Amino acid sequence: MVRKPYVKKGTWTPDEDQKLIAYIMRYGIWNWNEMPRFAGLQRSGKSCRLRWMNYLRPNIRRGNFTREEEETIIHLQKKLGNRWSAIAARLPNRTDNDIKNYWNTCLKKRVMLENNKSASATTETKSSMEENSADDADSPAVLNIPTMADFPEPLTYSYSTTFSSSDCHQTVGVDNSYSMTMRETFVSTENYWERLEFFGADMTEGEALSPNYQLWHSHHEHYYDHVDDFWPNPLI
DNA sequence: AAGGGATCCAACCGCTCCACT
């Protein structure tokens, strides 16, 4: 009788993260199912892939979503439905899992509330119009549709976030004394959605990226070997 | 201080898609 190899589940330990990062930096991504065995991990390929894609891979932005990102998600969810990967493709450096979680925990409720609000506002307007129709038949319907101007933040603004060393998994053995500042300036109003199409292209390298990006880079420079540069670049 | 409900989010599961043979 052949015993199935033990496959660990649950939260990843810093040691496992380190093994996966080190392996991918050295050999790249070639086969998720085989990889854990060679990397010395008792995990399924799926688990490794998920961990890498949603957490360890460089260029991932974590933390609070900006107002623009929220509006993008709401807009795209309306347009595309729950196609999180398609939505994530339009939000540079955000993972589909992150967007999905954010939608399920925050945005869904907000959208439902806003819908209820505007629905009741429409009903109220309608009923008050009906009441007043006798003496004010010519007054137009006032629909309570929110515009970008209803939101508290300015449409064009910049923000900066400083990552602490705890954000970047110190356990992988990187100098944890650094901090990183990201700064982004968004465009506003008319061409906002059009601009989003090119959002990724507007990001300069190293700008608005997660600490993992720096982390990966510092390791990659260390490990990079032109002779072995055969595997696909995991950065791509 | 304690405990219990609410919330968040990393991770799992099952399914589909797609490339290859």
Added chain:
DNA sequence: AAGTGGAGCGGTTGGATCCCT
């Protein structure tokens, strides 16, 4: 054309943390 295996996706779960009483 059919079968197979790997990758990717979206829904869901469960543990950790937060917050309120």
